[in-house]
Amino acid sequence: MDVIATAGHVDHGKSTLVKALTGMEPDRWEEEQRRGLTIDLGFVWTRLPSGRDVAFVDVPGHERFMGNMLAGVGPAPVVCFVVAADEGWQAQSADHRDALHALGIRHGVIALTRADRADEARRAEVAARVRHEFADTGLGDAPIVTVSARTGEGLNHLRAALDEVLAAAPTPDPDTRVRLWIDRSFTVTGAGTVVTGTLPAGTLSEDDRLALNGSREVTVRGLHSENEPHRSIGPVSRVAVNLRGESAEDIHRGDVLLTPGVWPQVSTLDVRRTMGVPLADAPAEVIVHVGTAAVEAGLRPFGEGHARLTLARPLPLVLGDRLVLRSSGARSVLAGVQVMDVDPPALRRRGDGHRRTASLLATPVGGDISAEIARRGALRRADLEIMGFAVPDGPPQGAVALRDWWIDVPQLGRWRDTLLAAVTRHAAARPLAAGLSRGAALSVLSLPDESLLGLVIAAAKLEQADGLLRLPGARVDLGAAEAGVASVEKRLADAPFHAPEAHDLQELGLGPKELAAAERAGRLLRLDSGVILLPDAPDVALARLRALEQPFTTSQARRALDTTRRVAIPLLEHLDATGQTVRLDAGHRRVKQ
Secondary structure, three states, X not given: OEEEEEEEOOOOXXXXXXXXXXXXXXXXXXXXXXXXXXOOOEEEEEEOOOOOEEEEEEOOOOHHHHHHHHHHHOOOOEEXXXXXXXXXXXXXXXXXXXXXXXXXXXXXXXXXXXXXXXOHHHHHHHHHHHHHHOOOOOOOOOOEEEOOOOOOOOXXXXXXXXXXXXXXXXXXXXXXXXXXXXXXXEEEOOOEXXXXXXXXXXXXXXXXXXXXXXXXXXXXXXXXXXXXEEOEEOOOEEEEEEEOOOOHHHOOOOOEEEOOOOOOEEEEEEEEEEEEOOHHHOOOEEEEEEOOEEEEEEEXXXXXXXXXXXXXXXXXXXOOOEEEEEEOOOOOOOEEEEEEEOOOOOOOOOOHHHHHHHHHHHOOOOOOHHHHHHXXXXXXXXXXXXXXXXXXXXXOOOEEEEOOEEEEHHHHHHHHHHHHHXXXXXXXXXXXXXXXXXXXXXXXXXXXXXXXXXXXXXXXXXXXXXXXXXXXOOOOOOHHHHHHHHHHHHHHHHOXXXXXXXXXXXXXXXXXXXXXXXXXXXXXEEOHHHOEEOOOHHHHHHHHHHXXXXXXXXXXXXXXXXOOHHHHHHHHHHHXXXXXXXXXXXXXXXXXX
């Protein structure tokens, strides 16, 4: 199936033309039929001479229903724009043209309706005006067909023109991720909740699990198109989706069904103006139209051609998406914009706005993968795809790959230098230490993912053992104390809270000097009152204490740790001091969440 949306000034014959083409009444509501005025979206279908099935989304032309018009046109790839031959170009014609221009629609047919009311001279005059009005838009070369729904003149020519335009439109990918903007939600007796929309790409199947608005999981119970059931439906199609166990009252126009986990939920985005008023002249609050959604947003201009939008609710947007901006309360299009960044940098320092303006001016349509990786230091290839980049098979020049990560080479060099400096400082400050811990290295580097640490370590050519990093050739030598320290380590490995007594330490040749060296080397942990434990003893203790009913007493802690008060009290005080436990009173503590 293919989908075509109508557009054009109110009462220029859109619904009448669609009815003549399909034999179906697109105005669903009694009020629409009584007033002869399309208020909401209508949906009908037919088969063209080529055998191509086509559905029409009939939109309202009245200026008061511009939001409904945008909801109908937004997801549709092809348009049939209607201008009455007798009345000619009108104000709402321009508003609808601007909406199509803002949405970047490039495929369509222009129908001059009510030809039976205009002579040849008038038809030629209106056609020339229409061609002039569309000259600088994506429909500048669209075929113009003169028709009369009343007499049938030109209808076959229009059907043929629609066939040609649809054949020339890009073929959508049936295997890509699904984004179905919902335009209706209602209840069908015996079936439950049904939502409808235009499926521009991807495929829907029975029992599919989808994400409603990117969060709540829903299941497809059944699918219909053209009032016929289907087990699977591909693009481009008008589709009715029966959702299992959902309430129609909880789903509204502007909601969206998504393939789970592969769409970014965007609240802040940077955009580039494609038409309309300079963004520097736009109001600070606008309405953003995309798909069938209309969302309030704050607008911060970056010069005349770019801006940052902060949406009132997150939307599934990707690089290149076209949005329509309207002023709150206004009935015409303010501007059209194209999404340039769905994860833009924060603007915190003075001059960040000017720097961002320069960056956006230098960014090509489609984005710059190298610049995106350089800005973040590293990005997953899958994240680039989710954001909407056309991702090559391998990393761009200036980046290297590590599994699914693409890392900026200059940033890798900066991480390498930072880590080398940290290890060198640590060795100078603690000459007997075994090395810098991986945790400390991660803290110093602030990597986007811990899995990248190995690459940085390799780039720095550091040695690592037992989770500690050191300069090549560096060793910690405890000398004569090595045997005694190893004996304590073995004892504590078997019973982590059976701390050796002072006389045990003396027999092992471990006095204050030797114990201090062992602690600096990361081999032992010294607590108050001369209690000696392994460095991981606080973590082991915390795990046991979490298993206790909270709060707990010192006696309960002692039993859980299988130790004496001599060890338990200094260890609990250590956990208090490091903020891992909270002392409530003289006898009770709890683990800090």
